[in-house]
Amino acid sequence: MAEYSSLMFFEAYDEFGLSYKELVSEAFAGYVIYADIVSTFEGKVKTSMLLPVNEYNSEYEYNYMIYVRGVLMFDSLREIIGRQNIEKALKKYYKAYKFSVAKTDDLIAMFSKASKKDTDEFLLSWLEGKALVGRI
Numbered sequence: 725m726a727e728y729s730s731l732m733f734f735e736a737y738d739e740f741g742l743s744y745k746e747l748v749s750e751a752f753a754g755y756v757i758y759a760d761i762v763s764t765f766e767g768k769v770k771t772s773m774l775l776p777v778n779e780y781n782s783e784y785e786y787n788y789m790i791y792v793r794g795v796l797m798f799d800s801l802r803e804i805i806g807r808q809n810i811e812k813a814l815k816k817y818y819k820a821y822k823f824s825v826a827k828t829d830d831l832i833a834m835f836s837k838a839s840k841k842d843t844d845e846f847l848l849s850w851l852e853g854k855a856l857v858g859r860i
Contacts, residue, residue, distance in 0.1 A: 725831075727791040728798040729814065747769045756787045756858035771853030773797075774828065789853075796857055797850040803841035804846065813838035 735744035762769045762785070770780065773789055780786040802810045817826070817834040829852060835843045849855040 725794060725798070725814070728795050731795060731799075732811070748795060748799045750817070751792050751799075755788055755792045755796060758784065758792075759858065771857075773851045773853065793850070793857065797847070798853070800850070800855075801835065801843065801846065805835065805841055805843065809835075809839040809841075 731744055731747050734740050734742040734747065759769045759771075766781075771789060771793070773779060773793060775789075777786065780789065798810065805813075813835045814840055819832060820826075820834070821830060832844050832847045832851075835847060846855075
């Protein structure tokens with residue numbers, strides 16, 4: 725979520741010269757390259773975003789599965805529920821869970837509630853690693 729929030733910041737402030745679409749495109753390209761390399765040498769790519777930190781094989785795997793895949797997940801969700809609903813859900817989520825530990829179900833519920841759409845299965849497919857990105 726932090727990485728996606730950064731993209732939203734750059735989208736709102738043109739003076740930094742970073743394009744939201746270009747940043748998402750770069751995230752996608754990097755993810756596909758990373759996954760291709762890992763699948764070539766290790767055979768299988770762990771795509772779940774729900775693993776404990778110590779179950780990722782490397783810092784790179786953690787970075788791509790949490791930060792980069794997270795950007796791609798939120799961008800895909802934005803295509804379904806719209807930018808305003810993403811912003812509304814994130815604001816409510818941050819407000820509701822600041823200074824506390826939120827659970828995965830809390831995040832999922834907030835997006836469904838804010839958008840008034842059932843986003844549960846969509847988000848779970850991404851978080852569990854079932855949503856395909858590129859060929860992976």
